[in-house]
């Protein structure tokens with residue numbers, strides 16, 4: 001913390017001067033999550049907060065598709081990202097053209113895009129979803145068959161809970177697909193009291209070992225409610241770091257995997273963002289308007 005303190009001080013001062021808010025994803029490091037963020041959350045919560053925000057400037061501490069989602073929902077606001085190269089293997093796995101070809105191959109089948117996609121993809125689909133509302137979104141369409149892209153594992157998890165036939169894409173999260181069911185079984189054998197909770201971007205053999213599966217916000221909620229003695233959070237490393245300070249009685253067991261894209265966002269870059277007002281997310285207005293329909297349809301979905 002001492003090394004972070006001057007950055008935290010100057011970021012918070014400049015943020016107030018500029019009338020900016022900082023939205024930070026649950027995978028941001030603790031000095032960002034606890035030190036400078038105004039709002040923290042999972043992808044759905046961040047999208048909802050962006051839509052409601054009164055601030056003129058949004059600094060998105062997360063990956064690029066999250067900043068694009070804020071810009072899609074708030075076209076009149078300035079949306080800044082501290083490192084525009086913060087990508088995502090899922091967002092990189094599919095293009096708008098791929099979606100058009102999929103629609104041709106499956107005429108009349110509605111298309112759901114995970115928010116972990118570019119604006120160009122969101123512009124081609126019927127509705128978006130996040131890991132916290134994916135099942136609800138799929139079932140809201142009232143269709144027998146749905147295309148759900150690009151995460152094959154999130155799609156498989158949804159398919160295991162619904163009668164809707166799911167057609168998917170072959171995308172995967174490079175962070176979550178590295179976990180294996182074998183490694184989790186080894187942890188459980190070493191200590192049967194351990195609780196395992198996993199993100200639905202994990203492969204099916206990993207989810208089969210989990211006591212609970214949910215979005216990053218739902219995983220945090222589960223830890224706060226269940227107060228487990230020992231928990232293995234099968235997700236990005238910063239999650240356990242962030243929750244640990246609020247759950248002092250819980251022992252967080254490794255392994256975890258780092259997301260190199262999320263880790264591009266660091267305090268010095270956040271400060272630069274506020275000093276120089278860069279890097280701004282700019283979207284083609286026609287494409288953004290098409291993408292807004294699918295994101296707003298999700299945000300407005302009543303649960």
Ligand code: 13P
Nearest residue numbers: 042043044130131215216
């Ligand atoms: P959540 O929506 O569960 O936060 O997950 C988004 C994600 O994939 C971050 O990498």
Ligand code: SF4
Nearest residue numbers: 088089173174175259
């Ligand atoms: Fe993308 Fe996976 Fe990183 Fe999330 S954790 S931003 S899904 S690569």
